[in-house]
Amino acid sequence: MLTYEPDDTLAHRLDPRAKLAVQIGFATTALAHTTIPALAVLSLLTAGILYSTRVHLIRTLVAFRFALAILVIAPLIAALTLGPTWIDWADGQASLQASYRVVLILLVSAAYVRSTPIRHSRAAIQRTIPGKPGQLLGIGIALVFRFLPVIQRDITTIRDAMAARLGTERSALERASTLGIRSLARAFERADRLSLALQARCFAWNPTLPPLAFSRRDWGVLVFALALGLTAVL
Template sequence: MTVAYVPGESPAHRLDARVKLLVQVGFAAAAYAHTTPRGLAVLTILAVGCVWAAGGTVHEMAWGFRWAAPVLLVAPIVAGATLGTPWFRLERALSTGLASYRVAIVLLVAGAYVRSTPVRESRAAIQRLVPGRAGRSLGIGISLVFRFLPLLRRELASARNALHSRCGDARSLPERMRIVAVAGLNRAFDRADRLALALNARCLAWNPTLPPAKFGRLDALATLLAAGLVLSALLPWV
């Protein structure tokens, strides 16, 4: 399971996509400005609140971003290890551990955004925030990435399962990796060709009609939250 959009009526689903992007930016700024355990504890409560507001659970988000867990867990050990005495520096490990935890809570907030925002609204938000041709290019790129990556992951998993069903476990690890990678690349190129053909057949709109923008009381509250997060990053409070 990966983090993906889930239709719903949660508070986050009712927010304007632009406001949710601002909250993400403010949260990331605050997380990188306040790196003490006390500051990260406050931000953890806020991150869990964002997940709850999107109608999800922390377990769901953590499982969706499980690919990042090995790096985040190993980083403090690598940072603390030394080649000579004392062999392990606890202060370095703690500092890197806090940085890894900071990345984890930022991913929680990002997952809440993905879960509560349709691809079409993400594209519209980017195009409204970034004017001109650059905004349209970014909007198209983001919409294609959101739609293409889950399919690519699914096809890689399908290739791996097919290899295992044919007694591929008997092969060496490098050989299994090569077979799955080649199969994944072939399917990705085939899907890209079909995507290009489909876009041409449907006369891809360079500047389509965007969904209507919405801004209500809930959006105003979320905007105040984003502004508060940015101010907290500029004015140390921990």
């Protein structure tokens, strides 16, 4: 489960705006550079980020297993051609490299989620983007971070219940449709309850957010993020 975990790592002590800058710089660079040497450097950088935030690689990959399944299938589909030789290795390799870049971006985003409280993410967005747009985006980010883990637990509960009722003996299509319908119904129920909870708590557009301040190490991280983003155009 990808959620914030209190800790005393360097990433936990950084300003969330600096960490968001690193996210943007890394994603920009990963999408711009497609060569194998560049992917090797990005892999080492990702490993360093995961180590600095104490993110468990295997548990993170398990949490992203549904996205990873799609990323694994994509190169196989891209390599298939209609006619001899039936397999285009060049297309498959290009798709595989693209999928690998997405995996790196997901791992870096997992490091951000683990090291940043939701309220700090909202504060960073609202203080970077002024006015109502920033407030709306900050609220949306906060709700997504709180809502997704709940939905993920609901999907796991539904799948376990199906397995307990011998649902694994049904066809794959029937299992997928049942899981999808039940999950959507549970998501809508959660959304209705969330709406009532917000009204009951006198939801405010501009609550008191935690104070944010750049330290010397935050400026260093920000410079690193800018340099990382500039590599995309070099």
